[in-house]
Amino acid sequence: MKVRDLLLLAFRSFFSNRVASLLIIVVVAIATGVSVTLVSQTTGLVNAVEQDVLYLGPNTVLVENAGNVNIPNGKEIQLNSTLVGDISKIPHVKEVYPVISVSGKIDISGYNKSVNIVGISNYDILGGYKVVYGKLATPANAGVMLPYSVFKSPSLVGKEAEINISGRIVRLKVTGIINYSTVQLLKFSISSKDVIVPLSILQDSLGLNQYNLVVIKVDDPSYDNYVASYIKTFLGPTVIVQGGGLQGISYAIYYSNLFVVSAQQLAQAYLKSTNINQGLSQFISLIADVISIASITLVLTLSTFSQVKDIGIFRTLGMKRRDVALEKFVEALYGGLIGSAVGIGLSVLLGGYFHVFSSAFTYTPIYSTSTLVEFFILGVLTALLGSVYPIVWVTRLTPVETIRRGEL
Known part of the structure; x- marks a missing residue:
């Protein structure tokens, strides 16, 4: 199939299966939003302590x-x-x-x-x-x-x-x-x-x-x-x-x-807050990403299973395994792109209204362009990784097996 036809097919499939698509978007948005919020809050806290130390002078x-x-x-x-x-x-x-x-x-x-x-x-x-x-x-x-x-x-x-x-x-x-x-x-x-x-x-x-x-x-x-x-x-x-x-x-x-x-105590607090809060942010972000990948894998597997008969018909009409894999891959890509955008947008809009870390310092979350781009890409990759298992599962089936499983 032509790439244009595959993209269009994936687009229609993604937006026709609204429940699965919404779940993917929500899962990616939560994982991305949590990660961006934690990093921006940590950066803001560390920056507040660092500025106090630099501004005050050592004596x-x-x-x-x-x-x-x-x-x-x-x-x-x-x-x-x-x-x-x-x-x-x-x-x-x-x-x-x-x-x-x-x-x-x-x-x-x-x-x-x-x-x-x-x-x-x-x-x-x-x-x-x-x-x-x-x-x-x-x-x-x-x-x-x-x-x-x-x-x-x-x-x-x-x-x-x-x-x-x-x-x-x-x-x-x-x-x-x-x-x-x-x-x-x-x-x-x-x-x-x-x-x-x-x-x-x-x-x-x-x-x-x-x-x-x-x-x-x-x-x-x-x-x-x-x-x-x-x-x-x-x-x-x-x-x-x-x-x-x-x-x-x-x-x-x-x-x-x-x-x-x-x-001096502020400087020590700065070093400690840097290590603890950055380590904590990275750990929570990792957990959120793992849960996100597992959730997307489950959602896409169920979604693929519900579409398996249609996939079998397309296979009998000449659709190749790589075309099926690419179509499902693009579906996950749509979910990752939309979910990442939603998660980052909510984090930026709402992040300044609350503090994740209770602190002796007043701080403002700091969002850097490089961080936002990094987590946007990570959100998309999370969705793509979640699509690996259902893609492998459905492409290993023969056209006849695919139709038979869809009739079960």
Whole structure:
């Protein structure tokens, strides 16, 4: 038979047997979707930990509010100026940079927006940044830095802005407009749309004294773990809660309501999360593929058996074994192509709405083109492998045996 005729025959056969075709598509979609989801989630988690390690530098310790953590018999410790003062006195601590993040409103030249306001004492916390217009706001020239992603007008520099935080109002001049990327530090993030002000403004003018994050710089990276352990010690004896789930983060330990971690510990967590989560993803993906191949083999065998009489008639009319094999092979190919596309599409569309791995780190699934292509091909190959047994079985029969089995 001509290739065109075989393709058309396979197309009609595939879409006429709707139940079997749908089952093949569903099985391939599940296997492909699971694999893509696991790899993208693992890549996102590893990337989040890696970025924290690279961004912070090797001589850093973080103290952060852990959020809603249920600690039986534990105690809540305030991350405030008193605690920061105690941290500053620890041997080998060089600098301490608290950060405050709070929701509020800003009113300036007709712009009235709800924004997140971040108070910092060191702009290095923002990573790479650029002052597009004006100059940096400092305690000496107390003012507001507007994010370039929201406020792009140079005419706003020098204008007075009214900041309203829970009914407490402070009026400041806009000293500049700054452009920077979103910064993710563990669970705490500074969005590229946040308004930046000197920390002293939020503390002195608005009376805010609860910090969201404290970045500690030590004299030398060799003192990282020492300082982290020292902080955990004077926080007092509390119940230690290890984060649950398949996270592989050995240092995700909460002391009261605070999370304490050094850059070295993050690096170790990074290596562990890489090995555990990548290994787990590969194992689950392998299991999904094996189950998929077995399921497709069963579905195609039953489907082929239901069509065996028709195949026998075609054989008596001159259809060769290789034509039968190719026709069934193409049917499986259609199922693999459609199933892989559906699985990848659902994973990309829905993957950002849930986390497979419970983690001390906030992460976003990362999808790479090469990974999507790889799993698309793997999904197609899974369907083709599932077609091997039914193809071998039906092509070994003679035309007469094929017709006789179809009449049973």
